[in-house]
Amino acid sequence: MKALKIDHIGIAVKDLEETISFYRDVLGLEVGGTEVVEEQKVKVAFLPVGDSEIELLESTTEDGPIARFIEKNGEGLQHVAFKVENIKEAIEYMESKGMRMIDKEPRYGAGGAKIAFVHPKSSHRVLVELTER
Numbered sequence: 001m002k003a004l005k006i007d008h009i010g011i012a013v014k015d016l017e018e019t020i021s022f023y024r025d026v027l028g029l030e031v032g033g034t035e036v037v038e039e040q041k042v043k044v045a046f047l048p049v050g051d052s053e054i055e056l057l058e059s060t061t062e063d064g065p066i067a068r069f070i071e072k073n074g075e076g077l078q079h080v081a082f083k084v085e086n087i088k089e090a091i092e093y094m095e096s097k098g099m100r101m102i103d104k105e106p107r108y109g110a111g112g113a114k115i116a117f118v119h120p121k122s123s124h125r126v127l128v129e130l131t132e133r
């Protein structure tokens with residue numbers, strides 16, 4: 001397996017609209033789209049930049065994973081997503097390397113992607129997302 005590129009960088013935010021104005025009005029990015037991912041209890045905005053994207057994540061509930069993340073760490077960098085060619089193979093490969101996977105099966109992510117998270121304990125405290133799309 002080989003990570004092909006940084007697909008996106010996930011940033012946990014309290015207020016999507018307020019945060020978008022920084023990336024749009026100050027950094028000059030455009031919002032590629034927004035989407036609610038019910039399964040993860042988040043509202044997501046994607047802002048393409050070059051060959052990658054910024055993913056802003058706002059929790060839709062008080063107890064979702066992003067809400068808990070912000071409670072613990074405050075707003076900010078939440079995960080780094082690497083594009084892979086085949087998510088199922090990537091999960092098997094990671095496990096064969098002794099990596100602990102949060103997701104042993106791919107799940108649905110924003111933009112129709114298939115994703116799986118690597119446990120930060122296996123990836124030096126960075127939450128790594130593998131994504132196929």
Ligand code: ZN
Pocket residue numbers: 008010055079081129
């Ligand atoms: Zn992501």
